[in-house]
Amino acid sequence: MFRKTRQNSGLRTALGAAALGLSMLLGACQSTDLGIDTSANQPPPPAVPTANANGEIIGQGNVRLALLLPRSAPGNAAAVANELRNGAVMAMSDFGGDTVQLVIKDTAGQAASAQAAASEAVKEGSHAILGPVFAANVSAASAITQPSGKVMFAYSTDASVARRGVYLLSYTPQADTRRIINFALSQGKRSFLAFLPENSEGTLREAVLRQEVGSAGANLRVIKYSRSTEAIEQAVISSKDMLPTVDSIYIPEGGQIPNAILQTMRRNDFNAVGKQLIGSGSWESVDLSDPQLEGAIYPGRDISRFEEFAARYETLNGAKPSVWAALGYDSVTLMIDLARRMGPQQAFTPQVIENPRGFTGINGIFRILSDGTSERGLAIYQVRDGKGVQAIPAPTSFARRGGSQG
Numbered sequence: 001m002f003r004k005t006r007q008n009s010g011l012r013t014a015l016g017a018a019a020l021g022l023s024m025l026l027g028a029c030q031s032t033d034l035g036i037d038t039s040a041n042q043p044p045p046p047a048v049p050t051a052n053a054n055g056e057i058i059g060q061g062n063v064r065l066a067l068l069l070p071r072s073a074p075g076n077a078a079a080v081a082n083e084l085r086n087g088a089v090m091a092m093s094d095f096g097g098d099t100v101q102l103v104i105k106d107t108a109g110q111a112a113s114a115q116a117a118a119s120e121a122v123k124e125g126s127h128a129i130l131g132p133v134f135a136a137n138v139s140a141a142s143a144i145t146q147p148s149g150k151v152m153f154a155y156s157t158d159a160s161v162a163r164r165g166v167y168l169l170s171y172t173p174q175a176d177t178r179r180i181i182n183f184a185l186s187q188g189k190r191s192f193l194a195f196l197p198e199n200s201e202g203t204l205r206e207a208v209l210r211q212e213v214g215s216a217g218a219n220l221r222v223i224k225y226s227r228s229t230e231a232i233e234q235a236v237i238s239s240k241d242m243l244p245t246v247d248s249i250y251i252p253e254g255g256q257i258p259n260a261i262l263q264t265m266r267r268n269d270f271n272a273v274g275k276q277l278i279g280s281g282s283w284e285s286v287d288l289s290d291p292q293l294e295g296a297i298y299p300g301r302d303i304s305r306f307e308e309f310a311a312r313y314e315t316l317n318g319a320k321p322s323v324w325a326a327l328g329y330d331s332v333t334l335m336i337d338l339a340r341r342m343g344p345q346q347a348f349t350p351q352v353i354e355n356p357r358g359f360t361g362i363n364g365i366f367r368i369l370s371d372g373t374s375e376r377g378l379a380i381y382q383v384r385d386g387k388g389v390q391a392i393p394a395p396t397s398f399a400r401r402g403g404s405q406g
Contacts, residue, residue, distance in 0.1 A: 053124045056085075056104040058092050063339040064101045065332070066121030068131035068141060073109030080133060080324050084155065086317050087328025088130070096336040107132050111140035118144040118152075126150065127344040130331055135161045142166045151348040153331055155324075158200065162372030164350060169331050169366075169374055171301070171323070173201050176281045177208040177252065179378045180299040183392070184248055185212070189276055191219040193242050194250040195235060195261055198224045205252055205280075221246065232257070236264040249275050254282030262292045281378070284323075289386040299378040302364025302394035309362045323363060330361035357398065364394045 053064065067088055069081035085104060092102055105121065107114040114137035121129055122144060128151050132141055135158035142161070145152045152166045162168045181192070194209055196202035206222055213220040221242045225235035243249075249272060251258045258279060265272055272292065279286065279298030286293075306326055313321040338347035346352060350370065358367030358375075365377035380392035 053101070053103040054105070054120060058089060058102045058104070059096050059098075059100050061096060061098055061100040061339075063099060063335075063344045064103060064124065064126045065335055066117070066124070066126040066129050066131075067102055067104045067332075068107050068114055068117050068121070068129065068137075069104060070109035070133055070137075071104075071106040073107075077109045077133070083321055083324035084131070084133075084328035086313065087321070087325035087330075088332040090313065090316065091329045091332035091336065095333060099340055100332075100336050102332065107137055107141075109134060109137070111136045114138075115140040115144055117141070122148045122150055127339070128153065128335060128348045130335070131155055138166065138168075151353070153335070155327060155331075159204070159371075159373050164370055164372055167353065167368050167372050167374070169327060169368075171281060171376060172373060173204045173252070173280070174208045175373075175375060176299055176378070177205045178212055180278055180280065180297065180380070181209060181212045181250070183299075183380050184276065184278055184297070185216045185218060187276075189218070189248045190216075191221075191246040192248045192250055192278075193221045193223070193239060193246040194252075195223050195225060195239075195257075197253055197257075198226050201252075209250070219246070227257075229260070232260050233264050236261055236270070237268060240268070240270060243270055243272060243275070247274075247276060248278055250278045252280035252282060254280070254285040256287075258283070258286050258293070259290050262290060266292070283381075283388065288383050288388060293383045294386075296383045297391065298381050298388070300381045300388065300390075302377060302379055304364070304394075305362050326362035330363060330366075333361070334359060360396075365396065365398065367398055 055066075067085070069084055070077040071081045071085070072078065073081065088102060088104070092100065096102065103121065103124065103126065105117040107117050114132045118129060118141035129141070129145050130153050132138055133155045135156045138152070138154040138156045138161045142152055146165050153169050154161070154166065155170045156168055157170045157172050159168065159172050159174060184192075192209070192213055194206070196206055202224060209220055209222070223235050223239055223242075225231045251261055262272070277293060277296035279296060281298065281300050283298040284300065301323060309326060309329065310321050313325055335347075338352060341347065342352055353368050354370050356367060358365050363376070366374050368374050375398070377394040377396070377398070379390050379394035381388040382391040383389075
């Protein structure tokens, strides 16, 4: 399943076309890459969980995992849950049926339901908990899992709920911002105007901006807006006197926000020509055909493995996947591999989980840090002819110390 990086060329031969899973990132090491001697015989399989499990049950393995998802929540939450679930099911089909029993539980997107599902999972003998998605749900569920000694791998992007034993596998605004702003600084950019939403994400991004820009001795101006046409227009109008003083404009929100800001600038005859436009990983959802976006840069996940995964996902599920499906696939594949290598008593311990060399999945390299957040290798994309084109590839390994990416 997992392979050393230098053996990636043989991955398909070893696993077949379905084996798009995670591989251990190694330097020049052998089977001790996790800090544990695995040259001895594999640990004996754990006893089959005796308690009956409630939920959708997939697989017949001896290691039980609970997957907490907002399947019945309204709006986009259910769609996210569906992608995570489908990705997880693909991983189980590829690798896990004889190792893991996956129990999928509905949280309805509610903190109380997430806590109840976590309590049920603990009572059922789950060795680890995957999910939930929302920060409040993670906080509520972890109040059960941590005292019980069960590790959680959640999908929230809010780093405030992360800590050792409550690990976030998702992309965080902080890491995304840090990557692109440091790249812009390395290209000689010295003055930034940031349009940020008035919400928790905007607050998180602003904190990173002030830290990174300040450390480099560069300048930063910040304009906040709420998500309405009128508020965005007012925010843009208030930037009139700032625009001539900056060389870069940072608009991290995705969807229609960047286009709305640029259109408002044009309607008011604001000159942004020559300014470096900077986005975020959320720009996967942006219409990049606007001529003013030509040359814009933004960070993004490594998609070198994703396209093949996406084609297979669409064949199985009749829809194109997003990053969420790959997160579901990667997280379950990681759990399966660690359980196979280490046995469940060692697999879900900090010594194993926080391997500094990290792992490689459908979305590229990642490693899980002791503070509960994840660091991911991000590429740099540039808009060319209305499309995002990879300008700087994502790193293929992590520095031994620190989190800088070239």
